[in-house]
Amino acid sequence: MKRNVQLLYSIFLGCCVWAGCGKRGAPTRSEPVPIAHVHDTPQTDGVIEAWRDAGLAPEGFSAIQPIPYGAATCMRGTVQGVEAQVCEFSKDSALDEAVKSLRKEWSQNAVRTGLTMRNKHTLLIAVDRAHRDPAGRVMVPLAATFSKQ
Amino acid sequence: MMCRCGLCLAVSFLVLVRAGAAQANVVEYVSQHPVPANVGGGFCYINVPHVHDYPPADVRLYRETRVGYYFVGDPVAHAYDGPRYSYYGPHPVTEARVEFDGPVYCYIQGPHYHWYQPQARTSFELSGGAYWYVGTFPPAYYQDQPRYVGINEVYAPMPYPRPTVDVHAAPSGFHGGIVVSGPGWRAGAVVGGPAAPLPPMPGPPPAVQVGIGINIGGGPTVIERREIVERHDHHHGARGEGFRLVLPRRRPESRHPAPPRNHHSTLFAPAHAEPQHPRSGHKP
Numbered sequence: 272m273k274r275n276v277q278l279l280y281s282i283f284l285g286c287c288v289w290a291g292c293g294k295r296g297a298p299t300r301s302e303p304v305p306i307a308h309v310h311d312t313p314q315t316d317g318v319i320e321a322w323r324d325a326g327l328a329p330e331g332f333s334a335i336q337p338i339p340y341g342a343a344t345c346m347r348g349t350v351q352g353v354e355a356q357v358c359e360f361s362k363d364s365a366l367d368e369a370v371k372s373l374r375k376e377w378s379q380n381a382v383r384t385g386l387t388m389r390n391k392h393t394l395l396i397a398v399d400r401a402h403r404d405p406a407g408r409v410m411v412p413l414a415a416t417f418s419k420q
Numbered sequence: 421m422m423c424r425c426g427l428c429l430a431v432s433f434l435v436l437v438r439a440g441a442a443q444a445n446v447v448e449y450v451s452q453h454p455v456p457a458n459v460g461g462g463f464c465y466i467n468v469p470h471v472h473d474y475p476p477a478d479v480r481l482y483r484e485t486r487v488g489y490y491f492v493g494d495p496v497a498h499a500y501d502g503p504r505y506s507y508y509g510p511h512p513v514t515e516a517r518v519e520f521d522g523p524v525y526c527y528i529q530g531p532h533y534h535w536y537q538p539q540a541r542t543s544f545e546l547s548g549g550a551y552w553y554v555g556t557f558p559p560a561y562y563q564d565q566p567r568y569v570g571i572n573e574v575y576a577p578m579p580y581p582r583p584t585v586d587v588h589a590a591p592s593g594f595h596g597g598i599v600v601s602g603p604g605w606r607a608g609a610v611v612g613g614p615a616a617p618l619p620p621m622p623g624p625p626p627a628v629q630v631g632i633g634i635n636i637g638g639g640p641t642v643i644e645r646r647e648i649v650e651r652h653d654h655h656h657g658a659r660g661e662g663f664r665l666v667l668p669r670r671r672p673e674s675r676h677p678a679p680p681r682n683h684h685s686t687l688f689a690p691a692h693a694e695p696q697h698p699r700s701g702h703k704p
Contacts, residue, residue: 377445386470407466
């Protein structure tokens with residue numbers, strides 16, 4: 272009897288392992304989401320790398336899920352206390368709408384400093400909610416580097 | 421019943437107040453600008469369109485464009501410490517990266533700074549340590565003058581280091597007035613020579629006017645013709661007082677005078693127009 276229970280337990284464990292292996296290809300919450308870049312426009316990860324090359328310190332950048340503003344892909348993080356978001360858009364109309372909705376959002380939730388900048392089909396959104404950059408010392412190189420991409 | 425009505429009114433009031441508070445200000449700026457003292461002061465160096473939750477402290481220092489406020493004042497008066505170029509008198513605003521719907525003019529009289537260099541296509545002469553506008557102002561400049569000349573009232577009482585400009589080197593094509601000193605021009609405000617401590621003046625002499633139709637005193641000084649004004653200003657500051665002489669040289673009233681007498685004058689020469697930086701002094 273005891274042997275039968277052990278056998279059943281082993282079969283159950285085996286099934287569990289098999290079932291787990293069968294789902295190896297599917298993305299889990301902890302796995303990074305593949306980025307669907309838009310052609311002929313600065314790419315999100317390239318922009319972040321350029322900031323790093325320019326001496327800035329981008330931190331915690333990851334793809335946003337669900338993707339906001341009707342963009343193709345968006346990454347968000349902080350650069351020396353300034354919230355930064357870079358989004359690639361397949362449609363210009365979606366980019367324009369994104370800028371409008373951001374302005375609306377900022378008017379409802381006061382931000383000390385906000386900046387949107389477009390480079391081809393990529394949008395930079397930089398927000399200083401915590402008053403960390405009152406003189407724009409971070410925002411200036413952030414925008415300048417982005418515009419050169 | 422009364423109590424319930426009162427409660428309803430109080431709730432309605434709170435809802436209205438909350439709704440008002442939720443609609444925060446979004447003020448658009450298209451250039452660098454001073455930060456008002458009530459939100460921390462200093463200078464915002466963001467030179468691309470951006471928004472803040474505060475309005476300008478003084479709209480006389482701005483032009484309202486379709487896309488936001490553009491700062492037309494002297495940034496050095498507001499704790500700005502970036503690259504700067506010296507100007508003398510009114511001139512068109514010619515910042516390369518900014519396109520306005522129509523011409524925009526700076527109405528600041530006397531020596532002042534901007535962060536931009538004149539564009540090659542505009543008529544500026546670099547002479548005596550500053551850019552002088554030697555082009556002709558269109559009627560729009562004069563039409564808008566009453567509206568914008570008030571900017572001088574803002575800077576008049578402000579002691580800050582204005583550029584050192586040799587007014588003897590004024591280009592002959594310069595149409596503005598030459599003001600040697602004015603209200604608020606003290607401390608570093610030196611015209612006609614390097615900054616140096618000046619001896620105390622013996623009593624308050626009257627203002628001396630050379631020329632026609634000058635109005636100087638406490639208020640704004642508007643000078644339309646070429647004149648040299650000697651003003652004795654007696655504010656007692658720490659670094660010498662705002663008085664500096666100038667040779668009372670009469671100039672022809674003609675708008676098309678003889679060629680420049682000053683061989684140092686250079687018609688817009690970018691090679692000579694290195695930006696001045698606060699740490700490298702204000703050498704012309």
